[in-house]
Amino acid sequence: MSYEATRRQVLSSAIASTIAGAAPGAGHAHAAEESLSARFSRSGRFFGSAIQIEEVSREHDLRSAVLRECDSFTPEVALKWNSVERSPGSFDFTSMDALANFALANKKRLHGHTLLWHKSVPQWATSLLFEKGGWKLVHRYFQAIFSRYGHAIAQWDVVNEPIETGYRMDGLRGSVFLQAFGVDYIARALWEARGLAPEAKLLINEFGLEYDLRVEHDRRYLFLKLLERLRNAGAPLDGVGLQAHLDLAKGGLSADVLGRFLKDIADLGLFIVITELDVKEHEYILPVEQRDARVADETRRYLDIALAQPAVRGLTTWGLSDRHSWLQITKDDLARYPEAWKDGSNPGVNRGLPLDYSMNPKPMYRAIAESAGRRR
Numbered sequence: 001m002s003y004e005a006t007r008r009q010v011l012s013s014a015i016a017s018t019i020a021g022a023a024p025g026a027g028h029a030h031a032a033e034e035s036l037s038a039r040f041s042r043s044g045r046f047f048g049s050a051i052q053i054e055e056v057s058r059e060h061d062l063r064s065a066v067l068r069e070c071d072s073f074t075p076e077v078a079l080k081w082n083s084v085e086r087s088p089g090s091f092d093f094t095s096m097d098a099l100a101n102f103a104l105a106n107k108k109r110l111h112g113h114t115l116l117w118h119k120s121v122p123q124w125a126t127s128l129l130f131e132k133g134g135w136k137l138v139h140r141y142f143q144a145i146f147s148r149y150g151h152a153i154a155q156w157d158v159v160n161e162p163i164e165t166g167y168r169m170d171g172l173r174g175s176v177f178l179q180a181f182g183v184d185y186i187a188r189a190l191w192e193a194r195g196l197a198p199e200a201k202l203l204i205n206e207f208g209l210e211y212d213l214r215v216e217h218d219r220r221y222l223f224l225k226l227l228e229r230l231r232n233a234g235a236p237l238d239g240v241g242l243q244a245h246l247d248l249a250k251g252g253l254s255a256d257v258l259g260r261f262l263k264d265i266a267d268l269g270l271f272i273v274i275t276e277l278d279v280k281e282h283e284y285i286l287p288v289e290q291r292d293a294r295v296a297d298e299t300r301r302y303l304d305i306a307l308a309q310p311a312v313r314g315l316t317t318w319g320l321s322d323r324h325s326w327l328q329i330t331k332d333d334l335a336r337y338p339e340a341w342k343d344g345s346n347p348g349v350n351r352g353l354p355l356d357y358s359m360n361p362k363p364m365y366r367a368i369a370e371s372a373g374r375r376r
Ligand code: G3I
Pocket: 076, 077, 080, 119, 120, 160, 207, 243, 276, 326
């Protein structure tokens, strides 16, 4: 069945429930071994994962795992500007069509990641954005995306990672968008999206907002100030995406600090989605059981704080299995243990996702499953 036909067929059910904020099929009791999405749906929340359709199509065990555990998918790469418009005006939706088809055919919601991100601007666009009428490029791209997926995707990261500390008083990242269009580019992008998708939920997505560190305190403060400015200006912002790339080298999570930050966002009338949870390990020298226990403990600490906030509507992990993750063990990580692995052994991969390389649930999976039971 073509993407168009599939889209029409499942359109009504997916959109209706997504806009209502409840996950499709919410409330269905499952057998003892409930999936993560079933557990989250009992508190009216969703559970999802970032996917690359090429990997899911190739690996049947991954395919079954994402279909079983998730009721929401985020395109890890396929929807990004430099993925869909590799040359001016010529759009290639092959990968995103396949992903959207897979989601709709399996009644899964989609999270639109991401429209404006300083790291996914097509090379050909960088200079053209500065020319007179440069915004036309943004409009054309938004129009191409919303006209094709506006009916299938109800929630969008319109702007990704707008905050950067240490440069401007307002904390705005000096991106090509800020330089070309000024400080109002964020509100302008939100209005552009609202015009093209009147029903959709529009979000700003950001990282580095979790830990009790000076720089992350500053990021939380500057991010909140940005949200307040947008709300005061009446910009069509519905929610916030918190990436939550946790890091075991970053020290403690403070329930007070993080809890208050989430409440401050909720008090602005914005809902919250945890959009890219994973855990960067630190002590790769430890036995796997201890490594997995630390990853699970950090996940549980974070989710116990985050899921206590009723404005949090759902959780997406940035991948489901350690087999596919942007988190790699770096040379620096290995250099910290010059004497280790001389016997030819190695630490394997970063173990920062719920399922191991063979799709078996890890302690992190259990931590997420147990946290899911938290009432909203
Ligand atoms: O698909 C091509 C492959 O054909 C080619 O052989 C290979 C080597 O160049 O590149 C592959 O494309 C890579 C793509 O991931 C698919 O794996 C791109 O080079 C690489 O840049 C891209 O990285 C993605 C990155 O965003 C940039 O888009 C990561 O997978 C993805 O995890 C990462 O995700 C970001 C979020 O969007 C925003 N928050 C942080 C997060 C992690 O950086």
